[in-house]
Amino acid sequence: MGNAKILDYMKENILFLDGGMGTLLQEQGLKPGELPERWNISQPDKIQSIHKSYYDAGSNVVSTNTFGANSLKFNDNELEEIIRTAINNVQKAKETSTGTQEKFIALDIGPTGKLLKPFGDLDFEDAVAIFAKTVKLGVKYGADVILIETMNDSYETKAALLAAKENSKLPVFVSNAYSEDGKLMTGASPAAMVVLLEGMHADAIGTNCSLGPKALLPIIEEYVKYASVPVLLKPNAGLPKSVNGKTVFDILPDEFAEDVTEAIKKGVRIAGGCCGTTPDYIKALTSRAKNIPPVANLPKNISCVSSHTHIVEFNTQPILIGERINPTGKKRFKQALIENDIDYILKEGINQQERGVHILDVNVGLPDIDEAAMLKRTISELQAISDLPLQIDTSNAVAMEAALRLYNGKAMINSVSGKEESMRQIFPLAAKYGGFIVALTLDEDGIPSTAEGRVEIAKKILRVAAEYGINKKDIIFDPLCMTISTDDNAALETLKALRILRYELGCHTSLGVSNVSFGLPERNAINSVFFGSALENGLSAAIMNPYSYDMMKTYFSYRALHGMDPNCSDYIDFCSKYTIETTPKETSAKVSAQSGESALQQAIIKGIKDEAGTITESLLENVPALEIVQKDIIPALDKVGKGFEEKKVYLPQLLMSAEAAKSAFEKIKIHLTKSENSDNTAKKCAVVIATVHGDIHDIGKNIVKLLLENYGFNVTDLGKDVPPETISAAVVKLHAPILGLSALMTTTVPSMEATIKLLRKDAPWCKIIVGGAVLNKEYADKIGADKYAKDAMGAVRYAEEINIQYQADL
């Protein structure tokens, strides 16, 4: 830390910040919509006078008037001038203030005002670059500390902190703005923020804005409970009210000072005010609180991981880590990876979550794919739809870093080993990005056969980790289990290692439980008993298959037996679900007498997803896959499709049928991969589809995708907000004869037009279908599309025409 003076000061003292800026500027004549940062240049006297009044009131730290000073709002020259003058304005105030306290200058950084992808349009790395520019200028012009504040999204907070750490050696304070429900706008709990920010070495963390000091107290209590670094509080002067056309806040200086002082007694170490507070509030606060002895902040020693919403703590309750997102030994999964079929992978994640796992292991490594790219995509798509923390499982250090950088939270890192090379690769990544590290007790000489040998490696790993500042609370040991089919004592040695690691070294432990039964029949029986034994011997977490009822039974029974399940309610709940799922569903393959439709046809026409799947499964025992497709699925789809075109069937029904057909196709796909038969169900030509750049709506596009897939097209979905270059590159790479583009808003139609123009140049062979709420035929013609599809069936019918020509040309 280059400038540790402020940190030294904080060791013995409460650090007082300044108060509100916005309201004071408005009183001085700042107009609605006018950018306050420009006043650093145009009204330096007014800005300096406000800063000075805060120093005079006793603030140790005054923040620059740079809340929105970023490269999205200002060009480079103006940005530099703003930050230069802003720091100078605080410097001047510091020099002229009558206050005798220690004084520091904070570079203030607020949110960009944009939401990050995938819910907004700002790329994570672009956000890092935007914050980096501001940080570098703050360093250049002499700030003492960086204050990242009022952040209401965990992901943007991570981007800002990463930029601060990568571009400065200054201490960084990070403050988030919570809603009344005690969470950030995008869902993070205070504990989740503590874990994320401490993992990345924020020097102080806390909360500001939104509410008054009393209302923020529950949030502060969470911070004090989880944080090992100093906690910061910068509340509003209560809530704003309009009185006779003037905005007033409902908490006055004395009450404010009293409430914040209470928070200081509970452990807050850095205090100031936000909206509505003035030098009077800070004066009241510093007078009242200056002689209060600071509460020591102690290391909390909590082992946990986090997602963008919550933490999962490793304590006495066993943690389940779902192992199914992994291609090893799974043909269907490998195929999904090769085909870039992200939806299949996401479904594995959601299904495991529904089974009750706490963490998802993510392994997408295959020899012939770009693992870093695939891992990044999987993590970002998985985090968009699941709130579970992820365990990043790769032996590729480049992929690991890419994933840790992008991950929204504190990830579990799988894995490091006692090999020198592995430790030197993984520990620096964990030190930089944070993470809870799975450490395998093996080294250059392999896995020691004895428990003692494995414990020795564990000790070595702890020593090396400490060199990187990594504490043992952030390491979980996997003592590894060999199969008992080749070594009678394999399980016993592992259990012994578990006991020593957990109870003598005081470390958490994890195991891939199922290895123990490799080569034996009825593996579930062995696995579940071993799982129970391991839990009895100190296992903290298991990497396991949550679809195995034996394993889940063991888990729920263990918790019930160990007083971890009040009134056995989780156990009872599990058993009731288990009974439902094991009752065979009644499905009949009978042909309906009235309509002449087969059971599968009926299931598809009625849109009953599960039934379509189970019927297909049983049909596959006797009927060739191709015959099922041609005699049942396609006729059923056609019937529904025609009904839709004739306006007898509505969109929701069409989709339900399409989903039912998809579930039938999925069973066929699994069947074909199992039977070593490559998928020879006569695929039609390739279709690339995307929602155009700038547009974030993709329901329409997803509907078209589903139907095209059902009709046998080989669909590559590029997602939403896709730049023209990416679309063009994909079409060229696949030599796709068809491209489908979707746009919902008038403002994104120009982007559609630009894409079409680029395609005409790069891929003149490609026919382009467009659709979306704002489009019509005239508009489509104007921007040069080949076809306007008024609905999903329109797109399918046109694609079929093109496919016929395409197949004929081959």
Add this chain to the structure above:
Amino acid sequence: MAFVKKYSSNQCGEFNKKEISRYAGNLQDEALLNECLTEVSDKLTCNVCYRKFPISKQGTALNLGFAQTTSADLAKNLDGCDGIFLFAATLGIEIDRLIMKYGKLSPVKALIFQAIGAERIEKLCDQFCKDMAKEETLKPRFSPGYGDLPLSLQNDIFAALDCGKNIGLTLNDSMLMSPTKSVTAIVGIISK
């Protein structure tokens, strides 16, 4: 500065299932709709931020207090008004998560959540305007993109209301809002 009003979904009234079914393109499976309503019930935050401005106009040239613009349609809407409430309302990001999740897993459900969001955000705006009408006589609300009111006014609205800080609402380069189930609007206050 802008004020924030927070509602629960219940305060905005019962779900209008007929309306939702219509928005979803004539959904007939009520069981599926109910399933979606249950899933969404604790995931909606109904937040509004607003601010009052005096206005003046000359023909179609409008000074809205936070921005200048030209719009014959808005000028007509604001006939007889000397002020406006400018507001932004959002259902929050969780419904976007549901729409994204089911976009991958079950497009029909994504369609239904989309429809639920459309119904809810309208109800939230209605409820907010109803509350504001307790003290003033108001015109129907008018949003950028209606008639000839330019969508680019969104930039000024976001600056004037500080939507990001107040209700977590952001604007992208194409003038689309995130979270997507959001509305910005101008409500004329009829002169007394």
